[in-house]
Amino acid sequence: xxxxxxxxxxxxxxxxxxxxxxxxxxxxxxxxxxxxxxxxxxxxxxxxxxxxxxxxxxxxxxxxxxxxxxxxxxxxxxxxxxxxxxxxxxxxxxxxxxxxxxxxxxxxxxxxxxxxxxxxxxxxxxxxxxxxxxxxxxxxxxxxxxxxxxxxxxxxxxxxxxxxxxxxxxxxxxxxxxxxxxxxxxxxxxxxxxxxxxxxxxxxxxxxxxxxxxxxxxxxxxxxxxxxxxxxxxxxxxxxxxxxxxxxxxxxxxxxxxxxxxxxxxxxxxxxxxxxxxxxxxxxxxxxxxxxxxxxxxxxxxxxxxxxxx
Numbered sequence: 001x002x003x004x005x006x007x008x009x010x011x012x013x014x015x016x017x018x019x020x021x022x023x024x025x026x027x028x029x030x031x032x033x034x035x036x037x038x039x040x041x042x043x044x045x046x047x048x049x050x051x052x053x054x055x056x057x058x059x060x061x062x063x064x065x066x067x068x069x070x071x072x073x074x075x076x077x078x079x080x081x082x083x084x085x086x087x088x089x090x091x092x093x094x095x096x097x098x099x100x101x102x103x104x105x106x107x108x109x110x111x112x113x114x115x116x117x118x119x120x121x122x123x124x125x126x127x128x129x130x131x132x133x134x135x136x137x138x139x140x141x142x143x144x145x146x147x148x149x150x151x152x153x154x155x156x157x158x159x160x161x162x163x164x165x166x167x168x169x170x171x172x173x174x175x176x177x178x179x180x181x182x183x184x185x186x187x188x189x190x191x192x193x194x195x196x197x198x199x200x201x202x203x204x205x206x207x208x209x210x211x212x213x214x215x216x217x218x219x220x221x222x223x224x225x226x227x228x229x230x231x232x233x234x235x236x237x238x239x240x241x242x243x244x245x246x247x248x249x250x251x252x253x254x255x256x257x258x259x260x261x262x263x264x265x266x267x268x269x270x271x272x273x274x275x276x277x278x279x280x281x282x283x284x285x286x287x288x289x290x291x292x293x294x295x296x297x298x299x300x301x302x303x304x305x306x307x308x309x310x
Contacts (some may be wrong), residue, residue: 024112025143027159035107039153040128042202042278046136046155048106050114051077056133058106059124060155061200062288063275064137065179067104069116070125073133074099085117106136107157109144135200138179145289148199150282151300160291171287171294172248177272181290185276188243191215193273195247197281197295203228204279205245206237206258208266211273217259228258228267235262245280248297252280 037060038045044060055073069079079099086095097118104114116134125132145163147156156163165171174183177196186192193211206228207217223240242257256279260267266275284297 024114026110026112028108028110031108033108033156033158035155035157037153037155038130039150040130042150042282043128044148044153044155044199045128045130045132046106048104048133048136050104050133051079051102052105053077054133056125056131058134058136059121059132059200060136060141061198062137062141063180063196063198063200064135067114067116067137067139068119068121068135069099069101070121070132070134071118072120072122074116074118077101079116079118082115104140106140109140109157111140111143114139141288142179142290145291146287148286148288150278150285161289163287163289165287165296166298169287169296169298171289171296173294175293177269181288181295182272183248183276183295185245185247185273187245187273189215191273194271195273196275198275198277199281199286201275201277202279203258203275203277204252204255205242205274205276206260206267207274208269208272209260209262210268210270212259212261221259223259226258228260235260235265235267237261245276247276247280248295250284250297250299252283255280 036047038057045057046060047057050069053076055076079101081097082100083098084095085098098115099118100113100115102113104111121132121134145158145160147163172183174181175194176182177194180196182194182196184192185195212218218238221240223238226237226239228235228237238259239256240259242255244251244253245255262268284299287296287298289295
């Protein structure tokens with residue numbers, strides 16, 4: 001019974017690493033670190049086995065606070081219901097079942113007795129013409145360190161702390177909001193705030209509705225109407241150009257940004273300034289090490305000129 005509840009202020013909120021389970025994940029040194037991957041329109045898809053079966057591709061999504069198993073994919077497995085959970089989507093909250101499987105295996109990593117939110121992700125699969133079995137989120141990403149190369153494209157999976165950092169780059173510490181990594185970034189006007197880093201978003205930057213209002217970000221800005229969607233539905237928003245945003249010491253200029261006005265869901269959060277998607281993250285090689293709460297955005301090296309004879 002809840003007798004009293006008050007919203008915390010941004011200053012009171014602790015952006016700490018959630019409890020990461022040390023159990024259930026093993027690494028096979030005989031299996032190559034490079035995994036099978038598809039890179040479509042800025043999004044990454046990986047190909048795991050669930051309970052030893054191929055149920056399709058999984059969306060690799062740092063914006064997913066849990067693993068997701070498609071409803072139809074679950075019917076072909078011996079997963080067991082273990083409860084339900086309220087999930088905050090982009091524009092609303094929804095109630096979804098939780099099921100438990102026997103094993104999730106991706107590259108060298110095996111996770112015993114994984115849990116999944118059971119959701120219908122068939123609409124995402126149709127968008128990309130893929131058989132989509134689910135979403136690969138926090139429970140996997142938090143147990144490994146990843147090297148994500150958007151140009152090759154390729155993804156390598158290592159034990160925590162084993163991702164190889166180029167000599168010319170450095171690690172940047174990040175924080176958490178629930179199970180999602182977030183980073184304090186500066187943007188046009190000298191403002192700053194926490195942004196979630198979301199490989200599951202095709203946008204560059206989306207500002208939350210409270211941030212749009214707080215900094216009057218629509219004032220004198222040329223915008224066009226748009227719509228954003230995700231778990232919970234679709235809502236209207238506006239989009240326009242942002243002069244710049246700085247992420248882990250890298251300034252990205254002239255960004256197409258979304259300015260949200262919704263009153264529900266993640267984009268109504270008073271604690272977050274916004275969300276960074278593939279439109280920004282896809283400009284870098286991305287190294288993730290959740291266990292050590294650090295990331296690296298490595299700028300693409302200039303292409304080498306090729307000499308031709310004549």
